[in-house]
Amino acid sequence: MKTGRRHPWVPGARCLFALLALGVLAALSARATGATENPMRVQTVAQGLEHPWAVAFIDEQRFLVTERPGRMRVVHADGRIEAPLKGLPRIDAAGQGGLLDLVTDPQFGRNRQLYFCYTEPGEGASNGTALARASLSADLRSLEQVQVLFRQWPKMPGRHHFGCRIAIDGQGHLFLTLGERFGAMAQAQQLDNHLGKIVRLGRDGSVPADNPFVNRPGARPEIWSLGHRNPQGAAIGSDGALWIHEHGPQGGDEVNRIERGRNYGWPVITYGEQYGGGTIGQGLQRLEGMEQPLHQWTPSIAPSGMAFIRGDRYGAASRGHLIVGSLRGNRLHRLVWEGQRLLREELIDAPIGQRVRDVRQGPDGWLYLLTDSAQGKLLRLLPAP
Ligand SMILES: [Ca+2]
Known part of the structure; x- marks a missing residue:
């Protein structure tokens, strides 16, 4: 009997057509956003870090990690997490503030010096970003000779x-x-304060004589560039220059290559808008005398942490690629440059699952990530098998 019997091929064909249609749609949308799948895998080095913010490297077996609530810890490659180091200054850990970035000195192997920045409490309810230098004790249990090199002025509530x-x-x-x-x-936009600036200092906190505004009356001599909003990623490019990214408001996150004395525009020019809509200022995106970003993200990705790939761990073709963490998308973006021109942007498809706070390349050549949660992780990024 034929009636009532459906040919087994028919539903299969429907599925096949649906899958093909989905595939075409996915390919089109990937092309539209400039994003392609870029599989990588992650290894968990350590977990249970409370809102970790920055990772630095003692050697290939030991890491230093800051936790935003105000702790710095040694973490071992086998996953052990040590008790907090003693000797940190007072830290005002609330909201986005706390113990934040950390880098080791280029001569760390010899001098054991490191630099960290944090929210320093001020009078009343005010606070501000401060930068300190310290030595890591030989037993890895404390910071010694802690010296504040720089304080953002003015402090504000x-x-x-x-x-x-x-x-x-x-x-x-x-x-x-x-x-x-x-x-x-x-x-x-004003040179008489350190709000929305990048400053440049000697490693002893001194002001270099060739900073751009040292001879301008009323200007803060530490200023290197102005017109920034909230930059939370910085790395030196293979061109020797400082590259950063910064959070826009609603939209308008930016990548900037920082040049001496330049104005990066905030809040006069921006590709973002007010939270909930509406222009910022006159709603300008360009103005003579203000720098354009090399790249901008609208809608925002909420970038945090960045590293240029050096060496061949990820293949010679990946050298110079900029890897940017995203707090919003729980993922990484790969930016491929030809000089200062962005050739393409790809999303890295890796099972991270949490907000990415920091991206660094270790002395072993691998990229390390921190995820920002109450149970944050230190992850190692590896090529897909
Ligand atoms: Ca800008």
Whole structure:
């Protein structure tokens, strides 16, 4: 009997057509966003870190990790997490503030020195980003000779936009990114304060004589660039320059290559808008005398942490690629450059599952990630098998 019997091929064909249609749609949408699948895998090195913010490297077996509530710990490659180091200064850990970035000195193997930035409490309810230098004790249990090298001025009440990424260039200069503290965005355009600036210092905290505004009356001599919002990623490129990214408001997250004395525009120009909609200022995206970002993300990805791939761990073709963490998408973005021109952007498909706070390359050549949660992880990023 034929009636009532459905040919077994028919539902299979429907499924096949549906899958094909989905595949075409996925390919089109990937092309539209410039994003392609880019599989990688992750290994968990350690877990149970409370809102970890920055990772640095003692050697190939030991890490230093900051936790935003105000702790710095030694973490071992086998996953052991030590008790917090003693000797940290007072830290105002609330909102986005706390113990934030950390880098080791280029001569760390000899001098055991490191630099960290944090939210320093001030008078009343005020606070501000500060940068300190310290030595790691031989027994790895404490920080010694802690010295504050720089304090953002003015301190302000609030819990937002501390910036606080540190990078050291090939000449040994320290760069520190500083947010505009959210309530004072117009100050990012003024040279008489450190809000919304990047500063450049000697590693002893001194002001280099060739900083751009040292001879300008009323200007803060530490300033290297101005017009920033809240930069939370910084790395030195293979061109020797400082590259950063910064959070936009609603949309308009940016990648910038920082040049001496330049104005990066916030809040006069931006590709973002007010939270909930509406222009910022006059709603300008470009203005003479203000730098354009090399790349911008609208909608925002909430970038945090970045590293340029050096060496061949991920294949020679990956050298120079910029890997950016995203707090919003629980993932990584890969940016491929030709000089300062973005050739393409890809999403890295790796099972991270939490907000990415930091991205660094270790002395072993692997990239390490921190995930920002109450049970944060230190992850190692590996090529897909
Ligand atoms: Ca800008």
